[in-house]
Amino acid sequence: MLNFDTLVIGGGLAGYCAAIKSAQQGLKTALISQGEGSLHFASGSIDVLAKHPTTFENVRFPLSAIEELPADHPHPYRKIGALETQASLDWFNGLMADQGIHFHQLDALENHWRITPFGTLKATWLSQVFCALLDDKPCDYERVIIVGVDGFRDFQPAVTAENIAKLPQFAGIAVKQAMVVLPETKANDGLRAKRAIDYARALREPLMYNAMRDQLMRIATPRDLVIMPSVFGNGDGQEYMARLQRDTHLQFHEVPTMPPSLLGIRIADALHRAFVEAGGTLLKGDAVTRAQMAKQETVDGQSQWVIERVHTRKMADLPLSAKHIILASGSFFSHGLVATADTILEPVFGLDVDAPAKRDDWYADRFLDAHPYIRSGVITDDNFAPSIQGTTVSNLSCIGGVLAGFDPVKEGSGGGISIATGFAAAHWHARALRAENATIGTQQQLDNEAVA
């Protein structure tokens, strides 16, 4: 059996944040993940809270809105509180900067508007540095130039231009479209109908990069805002954008493309590097399938479940155990939650789930309304400990998209909740372990002693 202080199940934003924070605190930490998380599909901006969880009114200051959530609200942010949420976001921002991924935001911890690939605005909190930060005031660019790349179908400048022209922030500013044509070479086999990642690969070639750079300099001036799809780098795209800016002196706004989204992949790669640097053990491409549990009695006579070991798909004969297990398996998108004909369930441990009783109640009538099934997820106490048929699982915490009580789509809160719950679960657990370890020592210490 492989033993750890902390075992994190799921390698999305939440799982990586928990695993890195845990490893940074000196705990012997493993992360097991069956696939990539939703970061590979994300915009690369971190949404903390764009709309109020109950009224869905626009939120300007997310931390103030979190502070005002009623004491009985099931929302994960209410359980963490505004101060720790802020600490987690500051930690994440610093972690990313250490890995060369730089973010910026408006002053006073305010939400800003991010321009989407469709030329609409979306409220978010932290954006990568080559993403323009808009507020409600008019912009002072001379022109907005929407630049497509010939043959690249995942970004349509005409759609972006039409919508941008309607935004009050760009009133009176000329909105133009342009197309960069990259040379077709044998090596890139022509770039038609390929994805952003294929362009990123091709643009590593000096011939391609120079063609892009030279055409951009003919198309735009430093007084314009150049909006273009994110097609540089695979993980290292900010380095290419910085170079492009140095070479051209242009102001850029990168927009995410259809998946894979290079802006999201940058974050995923940086998290991966940070976890390895922190000394964590990565078990990629494997899934936890089931657990062995025991029922125990607490000192005050209550029953609780304790997970003794978990089994994975590929290591059938080698179960894993940990003092603290963190479930970060995501929502429906990553199969952390599964919908059958009439129920919604958590498939690994069979945890108690909050979901509408009847399938008819899963959906709202209108497509853009808040669909009740999206708020479904694992029920936890205020320390993120779940239960099975009402009995707490004492050494398991649930974080991120698998949790109940929030609507990441309607609220615009997915990234922030993953960071805050991941950070809090690892932080709170390390604090508890430190107290306990005054007598028994961490798994790392026990291993070191055994080796010595």
Ligand SMILES: Cc1cc2nc3c(=O)[nH]c(=O)nc-3n(C[C@H](O)[C@H](O)[C@H](O)COP(=O)(O)OP(=O)(O)OC[C@H]3O[C@@H](n4cnc5c(N)ncnc54)[C@H](O)[C@@H]3O)c2cc1C
């Ligand atoms: C398409 C899309 C785009 C989004 N865009 C944004 C955005 O731009 N900004 C923003 O702030 N938020 C965005 N979000 C929301 C946000 O990304 C998610 O809410 C958040 O990242 C969820 O993170 P997570 O780690 O909980 O889950 P996920 O990212 O879904 O990761 C779950 C991980 O668990 C693994 N897993 C599942 N079951 C098992 C198992 N049994 N064993 C081992 N591994 C398992 C999966 O393979 C996956 O790696 C987006 C969400 C989606 C779906």
